[in-house]
Amino acid sequence: MMAAFLRCIWGPRLRRIHRGTDGSPGFYYQPRILEKHSDSILGWAYILWSVSYYTSPLLLLYCYRKGYIVLSKIVPAASYASLLLLVLTGVACLRGVGRWSNSEYVHFVTILEETKRNNTAENKKRLAAYSFDFTHWPEDFIWNEVSSHYLMANSFGRRMLYPGSVSLLQKAIMPMLLQGQARLMEEYQGKRAKLIACDGNQIDTVFVDRRSADSERGAKLVICCEGNAGFYEVGCVSTPLEAGYSVLGWNHPGFAGSTGVPFPQNEANSMDVVVQYAIHQLNFRIEDIIIYAWSIGGFTATWATMTYPEISALVLDASFDDLVPLALKVMPESCKGLVTRTVRDYLNLNNAEQLCKYQGPVLLIRRTKDEIITTVPEDIMSNRGNDLLLRFLQFRYPKVMAEEGVRVVREWLGASNPLQETRPTRRTQIQGAALYSRYEVDDDWCTSVLQSYKSEHGGQFPWTVGDDMTTDGRRQLAIFLAQKHMKNFDATHCTPLPSYEFALPWSL
Template identity: 50%
Template structure:
């Protein structure tokens, strides 16, 4: 009995029971003892989290009130001891309450069985419960499959090693950047990893996850990444379902810096009939860790491995779909797995540094740039340029987040720079300085009508552009980079560049956080589709 009571004291919170057999879906109903004691634990936890983030203010107040003296420290220790006694009592009472709840005891018994024997049937049954994810058993490990694990994961670049003298001289700046990124920096870049935001959106996450589990028959899983972080995932399998013609393709969704799979971009491909795999960044909701670039690389790597080796999809049938800062994670995966089917980037930027410079005070520019380059070098364009597969860039014409101007406009949207850098890598002879200037002006058009008029004024003939590409591919290769354009005159280069822009780019008249409609989730154009054996004319 004592052992069972101890397990109830340390057991996970149970949130919801999913329908199975004769049991209908319902929220878990704790008895009075568990309910009130758990509220005390939540209040103490929230106060601790709040005091952590406001610690400089609290420390200043305590100093002014003389709490850093012997007498003050004794008073503070008495207060802390009282809180600790209350917290221990709350945990004990909560355990007693759970011990008297038959539903919780049945759940805890099943969880013990899964941890001890871990059969397929037990794993299927544990899916009927939504509970605290830290207690969820690991479903897939990064090292479960054979392979060359000595190969390092591709991450953001670091500064080149320096000599001893340079290291000593740079030591103050290095220490300052470490403090900045460890305190406010990473929380500004990835606010979804903060406990306060997590607590604020928790009811929405719980509701969203319930819909995915119940309405869409989702399968939740815990993946163990190479760095030891646990990644929370949700899989919606549409293979073999009626009217799910796209179910054989898997869309892996990479969320934004305050996005969660429970309420994020999974809904778009799901409504389009695709199989979908969502995951949360390290430190977001059920996932553990801190969302540094290295951890992001490890997380998205184990997600792809899970899709290949546990869910049974092939690389060519996987599409990486990313929103906002999720483009960094998606392009890391595309770089590491070059045979992956396609990449779709929605409201994504090319590089985080220009955005930070535009949003932050000019006096802090030096330390901001150094901090980001050293610790959060989210260079999406650099990763994307090392992927040779099909790419779609969705640009939001009213985006207020990834623009560098004071007010939203298409000219300063960093999605333009992402597209130009991609085209420069793929068509280096075509994208010279004059053509880049023409493309930038084309992308700066305020609306679709203006873009159409510029397209018409440039006398772009789609059929002629297609023939030029087919001719080059048949005579040379369809593998990037394509050296097409070195023998073309300026107007012809402009025509071909405008044609290619329209192949890669899809405009969506919306703000940054507006949900993407499923009809706008269109798989990218593939240049290999231009291959043909017969070529009649060229541009």
């Protein structure tokens, strides 16, 4: 009885009981009065602690200048802190009493304890009916069950770069995350799992299996990499999911149920264990795995395809080539040298460099109204996705992408500005059709040239195709290749990508 009471005191916060397979409706857990009020007190105490933690440098400086940091004042303050800790411990015990009197919570915590002792498929299925603090979820997969890969990097200002890791923001959007999680679990029969990365971080994942649907798309697994404030509960997972693919979503370290902080090293470790989990536990062939990323998720996506070159395809939506230009955009001009050195030394998110180490099919999606990864407002030519495409094409087809090839691709990129039609409420995109006509691009000829080169020289990039070609021929190939590797989406940076816009990359 005492053990059961202690589990109620220190057990996780229960949030929702999901809809049952027998048709019983899902509902949010309703704590009783004692649990509700004591939990609210502990919640506010956590918020105050978080605010104090983040502002501690300023508070310490203020106290030092006021002369408060002296032994005669520190001792009484420590006594007050001890008293406060004792009061909060009493509140936690009251919360435990409230939970102990609630049969729903006692039933849940009993199942949780049984699953921790005996992590069978049947117990895990019973536990999956509950949504609760993910730190208490039993481990499903550990990195050292198979080999792992590493990426040496450090970081600065990670809360600015990854605002989704800030606990106060997560508390503010928790109702939205719970609603998204319920949708994945109840409507799509998602399977939640805890993965342990090589750095010890716990990675919160969800898997939706479409293989039983007997469809070509369901046999493919799309691993989704979210943006810097994205969560799988409400992020880009929905796009391939609604398109009919099997989907594996995961949260960055420090996001929702995942532990740790999103340093580049930890990001790479997380991506590594996610890929290994997909292969060794979910039993997908690596040739059937597609990586899909939005925004800053392009870093882990390009790391994955660089590290696992057998991955079948890569789709990057609203991603960039390099962090330096975007960091300089939001910092004062006087800090240019410091910002550049800091990013290069500690946060080198050089997606283009990693992308060029992947040999498989690639599709870049550019938002024509992107306000985040453009360095000049409302100037589509300052979109760093353009630079990502150019670096990619210049690596794979250096002879085609000589000076003239770069010029016509830039012209093609600039021709995709939204233009006003005759009726002011309607807008359209010119996606290079006029350039196709002007340079007389022949798709069949371009395809045959590339196929002939591949059959004679093999498929390993970079290619020397275009070396003995006329200027007109290289222009045609340059525009053809740009159009095959990038598509435009007439939207802002944070607009969800509709499922009908999700497509696999072109493959020769």
